[in-house]
Amino acid sequence: MFVKIEVNNKLIKARKGETIMSALESNGIMIPSICAMKDFTPTGACRMCVVEIEGKQGLVPSCSEPVNEWMKIKTHSPRVIRSRKTIVELLLSNHPDDCLYCDRNGSCELQGLAEDLNVRERRIVGKKNKYKLDHSSPAIVRDPAKCILCGRCVRMCDERLAVFTLDFINRGNSTIIGTACNKDLNFSNCISCGQCIMVCPTGALFEKDCLPEVEDALHNSDKNVIIQYDPSVGVALAEEFGLKPGKDISGLIHAALRKIGFDKVFDTSFAADLVTTELSHQLVARKKQKVKKPLLSSCCPAWIKFAEQSCTDILSDISSCKSPQQMLGAVIKTVYPGISGFDPGSIFSVAVTPCTAKKFEAQREEMTKKGLSDIDAVLTTRQLARLIKLYGIDMSQVEPEIADEPYGVRSSSGKLFGCAGGMTESVMRTLPWAAGGKDPEPSRIAELRGIKGKKEAVLKIGKTSYKFAVISGLANALPVLETIRAGTCDYDFIEIMACAGGCINGGGQPIGADENVVKARMKALYGLDEKEIIRLAQKNPKICELYDDFLGGPLSEKSRDVLHTTYSVRKVLL
Amino acid sequence: MDERTSAILAKYPRGHRDCLIPILQDIQEFFGYLSEASLVEVGRYLDLPAGKIFGLATFYNQFRFEPAGRYHIRLCHGTSCHVSESARIIRELEKILGIRPGQTSRDGMFSMELVACMGACHLAPLIQVNEVHHTSIKPEDLKDIIDSYIHGEEE
Ligand code: SF4
Ligand code: FES
Secondary structure (H helix, E strand, O other): OEEEEEEOOEEEEEEOOOEHHHHHHHOOOOOOOOOOOOOOOOOOOOOOOEEEEOOOOOOEEOOOOEOOOOOEEEOOOHHHHHHHHHHHHHHHHOOOOOHHHOOOOOOOHHHHHHHHOOOOOOOOOOOOOOOOOEOOOOOEEEOHHHOOOOOHHHHHHHHHHOOOOOEEEOOHHHOEEEOHHHOOHHHOOOOOOOHHHHHOOOOOEEEOOOHHHHHHHHHOOOOEEEEEEOHHHHOOHHHHOOOOOOOOOHHHHHHHHHHHOOOEEEEHHHHHHHHHHHHHHHHHHHHHOOOOOOEEOOOOHHHHHHHHHHOHHHHHHEOOEOOHHHHHHHHHHHOHHHHHOOOHHHEEEEEEEOOOHHHHHHOOHHHEEOOEEOOOEEEEHHHHHHHHHHOOOOHHHOOOOOOOOOOOOOOHHHHHOOOOOHHHHHHHHHHHHHOOOOOOOOOOOHHHOOOOOEEEEEEEEOOEEEEEEEEEOHHHHHHHHHHHHHOOOOOOEEEEEOOOOOHHHOOOOOOOOOHHHHHHHHHHHHHHHHHOOOOOHHHOHHHHHHHHHHHOOOOOHHHHHHHEOOOOOOOOOO | OOHHHHHHHHOOOOOOHHHHHHHHHHHHHHHOOOOHHHHHHHHHHHOOOHHHHHHHHHHOOOOOOOOOOOEEEEEEOOHHHHHOOHHHHHHHHHHHHOOOOOOEOOOOOEEEEEEOOOOOHHHOOOEEEOOEEEOOOOHHHHHHHHHHHHHHHHO
């Protein structure tokens, strides 16, 4: 159903029930906004998006007002522009003048608005915000002085993640954003997923920096600096260099990392193959033991922290497999010295991930053995881009190279882990073999693709059938977790990813991606799979070698020692 | 779980979020403040995250999150006190005690609370220390008033 509205003296068509803002956008009229978020309930808090409507006294926020037949709207009248400009000026009046040193310099929406609205002098002078930086979390830094109280982080955390870490505290001009009892983030129930960073318009939320440690290691001749990168990094990094989203530049990444000075470049997808193999054997064993409850995935560290806080009754149903990053980290420190001759203590192991929670995961107690951490530093996709720029590498002139052996070799199943559902698809290709049968011909499992919050699939092996569910966007997990508690859940395996769409949309990815960008990244990963020769984890020759030469076999004592971990109840303010 | 908190909660139906404010008021009335533990317990009872309860409770001036001091000072900033410059009284007391309304001094001796009107407008501006009223005061008087309580304790 369409209605006609008049905008700036021209008739345009709008869908009945849509907001003024969305009607304007589909007609090529851009309205500035701050608090509005696509697919979230509008709050109408910031008033940045106001328009003039004939017959209405005040200006009206277009993000929350629905269109009406024959509405007469002015979107850029002097009154409207003055009002928008004043809002930006007020927001700037108490904002720290810190742009040059700010993490978000260049990608800050407040900077963008000031530029678009031609704010070029300081008309309103206010007292500058002064709050202390919250550095307590290993993953996320909060700088409340830069917060403009748009509430986007609060809604993200509440509506998508159902973690409820952040809220408005106090009232009026003493309002701030904070955690329960205004504790530091590390003492809160924050799961470090970083989705709040992705929606914050300013530098009030950003990830922990560890570039200096990495640089130090690179310049230390006693260190063997090894780096691994996640499949989701390979298909997103291009965006940081102004290329079209959805391009896999893994080959260029290998070359760039070598130019920077990393001694070895490995692919986390190798360890994803390892996860697939271990996990498939766990599933087969569980089926044999006739366990009624589903096995839950363990690759997402944000979900794991959530479970340790809020699902303590089902911790024993979470797979003991470490995440790919940690598995490869452990293999690099325990197995690789025997192959490379590197002293384990000389290895500095870096992981590049699309995720902020991986920073948290890397420093978990369980991930350090005999004083050696599986992983020494975790960089996000954004931080890798910074490192490449820091070393003056012109990505347009780099020639693609291949990753190092042995852990640069991977099946294309390993690459799929970046998308929610990819892990399950990979396991479904390996399960028949793990159950003692033949390898299947890998085919596209359409039910498991796409960005839906819940997906399902069934695999039949002989007379046994396995039922799978894939959840992404942690809030979508709550109903399923309830069915587990009630004993009515009939899945054999549930893949749970905190971020909507999976790692590909993680909190460490390039800022400003919309749904189309996320889809393009996914398409790139699935595209890799179609072109590949080795498409099954168990067919990865280096995985076979690792089992034959060192681990013995899946779920062997050695495997359990190196590749598996434990979880424990975490006390936080809930 | 604290039995006294449970007793308060038991007066309200489990899971009824609309009872949140009355519950918080009861808890504050009984304990004098809302502790971290009590926020968590209320949250469990009403199925609300502690962070959301804290956010809501800090919106209102009436809730405190620290136990009151041995001398709890209530400062009126109702209309009459306001026109009699209670704002200066508040500022001066903040300076003397080094705390702000809602807070308790580190030695646990004094705490401050702003109240809307104590119904003694003809005696404005006034403060109440525990049960004692100090009326028609000037900012300069505060030092002596506070000192009298400190000396009282020393004796
Ligand atoms: S921290 Fe960022 S996203 Fe959250 S309210 Fe402040 S400005 Fe908005
Ligand atoms: S974007 Fe409409 S009120 Fe904030």
